[in-house]
Amino acid sequence: MSARSRAEWLIAFWSFFAAAFLAGSLQPFGSLLRQRRIDDQGPQNSSDAHLLSELGLSDGSRQIAECLRDVPLDARVALIYHEGSLDDLPAQIISRLAWPRPVIQGTSPRTRRSDEQKDPGVPDRPESPAADSRNSASCRALSVSASSTRTEHARRFHRTPARHRHDHFCRLRALRWLGDGAGISWLERVGLSWLLGTGLVSLALWLLGMVVRGPVLIGIVAAGAVAVLVTSRNARFVPTRREPLSLIDWVLVGVLLGQVIFLAWWTPHTVLGSDACSSGRRKRASLSKMAAHYPLHILAMPRAYGASHNIR
């Protein structure tokens, strides 16, 4: 077979392959518009969306904040759930919203009774949270009821301008120690910089968070990131040979740009999942134990609190 006919066969084969792949892959996009979406651009919009869908609680974060407005910051808050388990996403979100107050979590007597019927090995507990001397007067019981709050409409939050110091420190070029960059295109360099930069920042936060906290921690991590950036500037990157883009390349670049535009449009409407909204991960909880200013530190989680400080 000549080179020309082989090229024709290859083109036909890969074209058919690409068309079949696209046809098969487009199917899931039909459900894209049926996904859960956020109602506003407030700072807790994903949490609000989860609270609304799971509990029927409109504008949940604001309502919970109003409930806790008069509760002193050093007072303990008891969260009592009538339904579900303490591992559920709404339970974890409400725990986070109560920060920085210490949180004690438990289930209602009704739920407890049903649990105990399932597990006869669990010892008897008093009915009222107030009966426990450990949960004294400083402990407020907050019972979130879906039915009492469904009628309230959601208020539109407007995002305030944010300081995004983060951007400066994530575009790191931490490649000097890793090599002189020979043969690495700038596209790959950017990708590696993002991966290594996020790794550097998160590791530094974990390690330094054991000894320093608050603004000092932020300053040291930021200074370290800037130091890496400055030293990487001196790295000897060997320029790669450039060749003008062909017509097909330009078409593909246009497709990629269209995808990026779609992402920029679609991203603000999506709802974050349980990993980002809750504390389901012990890594997050442990990290935040060290970084005291991290609002999620109370997410040492319902499981932890439920096991050791359950309401009796």
Added chain:
Amino acid sequence: MLPGVETWLYLCLGRIDEAWVRLIGPLFYLAAIGLLVGAACRLDGSRTAGLAMAAAMFFVPCLFVGTRGLLTGSADFPLGVLWLATVSWILAPPDGPHAERLVAVLGALLLWMKRDGLFPWLALLLIAFVWLWKAKRLRRWTLIAAPGVVLGVGFAIFLAIAKAPGDPHHLPATPANLIAQSDRIIPVAAAIADELGEVRDLEPSVARTLLALGVLTLRDRPRGLILFTALLISPGWLRARVRAQPREGPQRTSRLALPQLLLQLAPTALLTVALAIPRLPQFSLAKPAPEPESPTPAPCP
């Protein structure tokens, strides 16, 4: 890693703002595009194939749909991007300590990204062993393994000291648990097989990857075998073994497993396809070019 990045964002902002956290996923997506195109160029593939596969990444099932997708803040796709970067550097010939350092650092970050990163990291150690054994530099294997071991053991000690709660969904992967739960392996495997048959979204990706693996193995056997190990054998087998120990029954766990696994392996599978597609000059219909004896390095953007 993602909780750390979110922590950093919240620390800098001084408050919780989920809109900023939502940006992390798309940034990993952009990084994946750069890594895919750059790696295709660096590994003597075609820039056009790299761009085409970067565009095809948009159509990977479960990337935008479902509860573990790119925009949900889940760590599965970022883990896949890290695995792509790691594999792309294993595929390069071992030409010095720089590539090994980069592989070691990226491998350690696999463990740092997510607990599931343990499985690709073990696959990495297996591939690196063969990689360095053939290059007669086996001593450097310990250097590749060291960062991951230090990070993994250090974080495990930290979790023990911090008395962090355990995984609520899976039993620890201890020999005793493996033996005790061995009777559940068959029901779990059957449930996964059933799900594989039900989820039509997975079929195009699986078929595409298998085809590309076959083509690549015919053209370049070492790379094909490395990618075969990276994509199918080690992560899949190790994951299936641990997934066979759910606390809450096989059905729930298997339901969660396949889309996650797909997102973790999809970027590397796309690189496989990009490397399997021949270079553009061979497609030239107007002017059939003679076959080059040794391929020249690919021009990079």
